[in-house]
Amino acid sequence: MPTGGEAVSPLSGAAPVARRVPLRGRTAAPPGSLPVRPIFPFTAIVGQEEMKLSLILNVIDPKIGGVMIMGDRGTGKSTAVRALVDLLPEITVVSDDPFNSDPEDPESMSDFVREKFKNNEPLFTNKKKIAMVDLPLGATEDRVCGTIDLERALTEGVKAFEPGLLAQANRGILYVDEVNLLDDHLVDVLLDAAASGWNTVEREGISISHPARFILIGSGNPEEGELRPQLLDRFGLHAQIGTVQDPELRVKIVEQRASFDESPLFFRKKYQTQQEKLMNLLIAARQRLNTVQISSELRIGISQVCAQLNIDGLRGDIVTNRAAKALACFEGRQQVTVKDILRVMPLCLCHRLRKDPLETIDSGEKVRETFQKVFAI
Structure with a gap:
C-alpha cells in the first residue's frame, strides 16, 4: 500500500x-x-x-x-x-x-x-x-x-x-x-x-x-x-x-502510488468528487446516528455470542451494538440487520478472545462460527 x-x-x-x-x-x-x-x-x-x-x-x-x-x-x-x-x-x-x-x-x-x-x-x-x-x-x-x-x-x-x-x-x-x-x-x-x-x-x-x-x-x-x-x-x-496477494491489485497499488508521487495535487483532484461524497455521507450519518434502532432480539443474540466466547467484561457487547448501528446508519438504514452484526462482530471481538496457544482456528473464524450457531444462519 x-x-x-x-x-x-x-x-x-x-x-x-x-x-x-x-x-x-x-x-x-x-x-x-x-x-x-x-x-x-x-x-x-x-x-x-x-x-x-x-x-x-x-x-x-x-x-x-x-x-x-x-x-x-x-x-x-x-x-x-x-x-x-x-x-x-x-x-x-x-x-x-x-x-x-x-x-x-x-x-x-x-x-x-x-x-x-x-x-x-x-x-x-x-x-x-x-x-x-x-x-x-x-x-x-x-x-x-x-x-x-x-x-x-x-x-x-x-x-x-x-x-x-x-x-x-x-x-x-x-x-x-x-x-x-x-x-x-x-x-x-x-x-x-x-x-x-x-x-x-x-x-x-x-x-x-x-x-x-x-x-x-x-x-x-x-x-x-x-x-x-x-x-x-x-x-x-x-x-x-496483510499484504495484498492478488497480482492485479498489487499492480494497481503500485500505479496509484506512482501517479500520486508524480503529481500529488492532480491525483487528489481526480478523487475530489469521491472524497466529497464520502465526507457528506459521514456528516449525514453522524447526524442520524441516534435515530437508528436495534431490536431486543439482536441485542440478546450479541450478548449470547459474547458469553459463549467467554469475553471478559461487557465492553465487547457495548462496542458490537454501537458498531452495528454505525454501519447501518452509514449505509442508510434505520434498523440494524443480522448482516450488519456479522460484518462488525469479528472487528469487535477478535482481540478480546482468550488466547489459546494450542488452538489452530483463526480468531475471526471462531467468532463467525459462534455467530452462526447463535443466530441460526
Whole structure:
C-alpha cells in the first residue's frame, strides 16, 4: 500500500460569535484544497476493507472507542489513518479554550469554560475540523500530559498550564504509530485518560485537570512485539491486515502510488468528487446516528455470542451494538440487520478472545462460527 504525507492543517473557523448554541452550518473545505503537504486520498486506497470500515465507523460514532490496526509493514496503515484527516467533519468549540470544549456539554468542559458557563457569561464559539494528533514514540510525559509552570504558580499564585498532546486531542483523534513499541509509562498515561476521559497533571502539590476524550487509533507490526492486554482491550475495534496477494491489485497499488508521487495535487483532484461524497455521507450519518434502532432480539443474540466466547467484561457487547448501528446508519438504514452484526462482530471481538496457544482456528473464524450457531444462519 502507499505511504502518505503529513496531516492537513485544521480549517480556520468562522469569526467568533457570542452564543451558547453551536453554529449549525457545515462548511468543510473541499478535499482537493491545498494542504500543507498533499495527502493520499482515502477513497483512492485499494483493498484493506476492514481497516477502512473500522476508521469510518469510529468517525461516525466516536464512542466506539478507537481502532487498533495490526499488520505487515508497508500495508498502508499510516497512509489510511492520515488520509482520514480529509474526511473529518467539523465540531463547535469554545474559541478561547485550548481544550476544544463543547459549549453545550457542561460535564466535559474545562474548568475555565465551566466557570464562565456557571456565571452566565457569553461563550464565543467557532467551527473547526476534528483534530488528529500524532503521538511520537519518543515523546516525554510532559509533552503528552502538559506541564505546570511552578515558578509562576509560586510567585504569582496562578495555575499556569502548558497544554500537551492530550489537550490537543480532546474531542478528536490521537494516533500512535507503532503503538506496541510505546514506553510503558506512556501506555499507563493513555490508559488512565482513555478510561476516565480526563487528564490530571500534578506537580509539587499543584493539580490541574482537563477533559481528554479522544478516539485512540494505533497501528503496529506484530513482528515487533505484542501489545499489552490492558491497552489492547481499550480499543473498540481491531483490524488485522496483510499484504495484498492478488497480482492485479498489487499492480494497481503500485500505479496509484506512482501517479500520486508524480503529481500529488492532480491525483487528489481526480478523487475530489469521491472524497466529497464520502465526507457528506459521514456528516449525514453522524447526524442520524441516534435515530437508528436495534431490536431486543439482536441485542440478546450479541450478548449470547459474547458469553459463549467467554469475553471478559461487557465492553465487547457495548462496542458490537454501537458498531452495528454505525454501519447501518452509514449505509442508510434505520434498523440494524443480522448482516450488519456479522460484518462488525469479528472487528469487535477478535482481540478480546482468550488466547489459546494450542488452538489452530483463526480468531475471526471462531467468532463467525459462534455467530452462526447463535443466530441460526
